[in-house]
Amino acid sequence: WPAPDILTAAARPRLFALAWPLFVELLLGIGIGVVGTVLAARLSDDSGGAFALANHVSGTLFILFRLIGAGVSVVVTQSLGGGRRDQADAVSLASLGASSWLGGLSALLALLSAQPLLRLMNAPEEVLPLAAPLLQWLAPAMLLDAWNASMASVMRAHMRTRDTLLVILAMQACTLA
Numbered sequence: 001w002p003a004p005d006i007l008t009a010a011a012r013p014r015l016f017a018l019a020w021p022l023f024v025e026l027l028l029g030i031g032i033g034v035v036g037t038v039l040a041a042r043l044s045d046d047s048g049g050a051f052a053l054a055n056h057v058s059g060t061l062f063i064l065f066r067l068i069g070a071g072v073s074v075v076v077t078q079s080l081g082g083g084r085r086d087q088a089d090a091v092s093l094a095s096l097g098a099s100s101w102l103g104g105l106s107a108l109l110a111l112l113s114a115q116p117l118l119r120l121m122n123a124p125e126e127v128l129p130l131a132a133p134l135l136q137w138l139a140p141a142m143l144l145d146a147w148n149a150s151m152a153s154v155m156r157a158h159m160r161t162r163d164t165l166l167v168i169l170a171m172q173a174c175t176l177a
Contacts, residue, residue, distance in 0.1 A: 021165040022156075028172045029062060035176065050130035053123050058138050058145075061106050065146045068095075068102070069153035076157035092154045096147070103146025111139040 033055045041048025072095040079088035110117065114135040115128065123131055148171065152164045 021161040021168075024165055025152075025168045026066075028168060029059075032172050032175050033059065046127050046130055049124065049127040050134055053118055053121055053127065053131045054135040054138055056121065057110065057117055057135055058142060061142055062145060062149075064106075065099070065102070065149035068099070069149035072150060073153035073157045076154055080157060088157070095150045095154065099146040099150035100143070103143035106142040106146065107139040110142055111136050114139075 033052075036055065037048055037052045040051035072091065075091050076088045076095075079085070079091060114132040118128055118131050118135065148167070152167070155161075155164045
C-alpha cells in the first residue's frame with residue numbers, strides 16, 4: 001500500500017497558520033537585538049560590544065526557554081487532543097511553576113554573576129564595565145521571558161497563535177521604546 005500523504009491540502013494552510021507567528025516571534029527577537037546593537041554602536045564601539053555581549057547571554061537563555069516551551073506545547077497539545085483538559089491544565093500550571101524557577105534562577109545568575117559570565121565569553125576588559133551592568137539590568141527580563149515562553153506555548157497549544165504574536169509585538173515595541 002502507498003503511504004498516505006500526511007500533509008493533505010487541508011492541513012497545509014493550518015500548519016502555515018501555526019508556523020508563521022513562531023517565525024515572526026523569532027525574527028523579531030533577533031531583529032530587536034540587531035537594532036539595539038546598532039543603536040549602542042552609534043555611541044561607541046565599546047557600547048556596541050557591551051550590548052552585543054549582554055544580548056548574547058540573554059539570547060542563549062531565550063533559546064533555552066523556547067526549547068522548554070516547545071516541549072510544554074507538545075504535551076499540552078497531546079493532552080487536549082486526547083480529550084484530557086484536566087491534564088492539559090495541570091501541565092500548563094506545572095510549566096508556569098517550572099518557568100518561574102528557571103527564570104528566577106537565570107535572573108539571579110545574571111544579577112549576581114554578570115562579570116564571571118561575561119569573562120567566560122572572553123569579554124574585553126574595556127567592554128566589561130559597560131556589559132556587566134547592562135546584563136544585571138536585563139536580569140528581571142529573563143524571568144519575564146521565561147514566563148512568556150511558557151505561557152505562549154500553552155496559548156499556541158490552544159490555537160491562540162495570533163494572540164501570542166500580538167503580545168510579542170507589544171513586548172518588542174516596549175523594548176524598542
